[in-house]
Amino acid sequence: MRASLIQIAVNEGESVDSRRSRVAELVREQAGCDLVVLPELWTVGAFAYEQFETEAEPLDGPTYAAMSGAARDAGVWLHAGSVVERAGDGSLYNTALVLSPDGELAATYRKIHRFGFDQGEAVLMSAGDSLTTVELPEQTLGIATCYDLRFPEMFRGLVDAGATTMVVAAGWPARRRAHWTLLSRARAVEDQSYVLACGLAGTHAGVEQAGHSLVVDPWGEVLAEAGPGEDVLTVDLDPAKVPDTRAQFPALKDRVLGLRPPARR
Numbered sequence: 417m418r419a420s421l422i423q424i425a426v427n428e429g430e431s432v433d434s435r436r437s438r439v440a441e442l443v444r445e446q447a448g449c450d451l452v453v454l455p456e457l458w459t460v461g462a463f464a465y466e467q468f469e470t471e472a473e474p475l476d477g478p479t480y481a482a483m484s485g486a487a488r489d490a491g492v493w494l495h496a497g498s499v500v501e502r503a504g505d506g507s508l509y510n511t512a513l514v515l516s517p518d519g520e521l522a523a524t525y526r527k528i529h530r531f532g533f534d535q536g537e538a539v540l541m542s543a544g545d546s547l548t549t550v551e552l553p554e555q556t557l558g559i560a561t562c563y564d565l566r567f568p569e570m571f572r573g574l575v576d577a578g579a580t581t582m583v584v585a586a587g588w589p590a591r592r593r594a595h596w597t598l599l600s601r602a603r604a605v606e607d608q609s610y611v612l613a614c615g616l617a618g619t620h621a622g623v624e625q626a627g628h629s630l631v632v633d634p635w636g637e638v639l640a641e642a643g644p645g646e647d648v649l650t651v652d653l654d655p656a657k658v659p660d661t662r663a664q665f666p667a668l669k670d671r672v673l674g675l676r677p678p679a680r681r
């Protein structure tokens with residue numbers, strides 16, 4: 417199974433429309449891959465809070481339209497990153513879209529852990545409350561977005577739902593790049609899963625992005641890592657490696673759930 421992660425540079429000066437057209441071409445260039453992954457909020461920019469209202473779109477909006485055609489032309493499964501979704505009741509969500517090779521919307525995921533500590537996304541967006549997995553012919557994708565990477569219990573929920581490859585679309589700031597790499601590897605090791613972590617590059621709204629997207633195998637080895645700028649990572653994954661790792665080193669079987677809190681004395 418061949419996967420490509422497209423680490424998109426979002427810089428001031430490029431309109432959302434021209435970026436959409438440019439990215440659609442980049443997706444088309446990945447024909448021959450099985451899966452293509454894009455970053456979080458690559459249309460508007462993950463930190464461009466003042467544009468969230470104006471660039472919000474319904475699930476079948478302009479990003480879906482552009483990505484649907486690109487997925488179909490390339491014949492790939494496409495995790496199209498996330499968009500600012502305007503829901504029917506007017507509220508906004510940070511919503512990931514997964515398209516099948518015929519361009520249909522196969523799954524959506526509304527980001528559960530909003531970033532900002534009572535500012536930015538955390539106040540502008542509503543929170544999702546459901547996990548999303550996507551069945552591909554040889555693997556099950558577990559979908560997560562950026563700040564979610566810090567919450568291992570969410571990934572354990574994805575493992576329990578059958579996920580074998582975690583796909584993390586992000587707009588991770590350069591300032592905490594070390595956390596990005598460390599947490600991507602930690603999720604791979606503890607969940608004995610592939611992790612495809614695809615971030616933004618460039619600088620928007622004054623926030624330099626980390627880039628350095630990476631693909632980690634279920635043993636925690638980094639199979640490929642991007643540089644700081646716009647980049648495409650193409651990696652061959654062996655779906656058998658997940659069950660093999662889980663069988664050879666069956667730590668997931670030793671989980672103890674429902675521990676009692678410490679006794680009060």
Ligand SMILES: O=C(O)CCC(=O)C(=O)O
Pocket residue numbers: 462530531561562563564566587588589592595
């Ligand atoms: O957790 C972090 O350091 C970055 C999270 C983030 O930027 C986001 O979720 O948009």
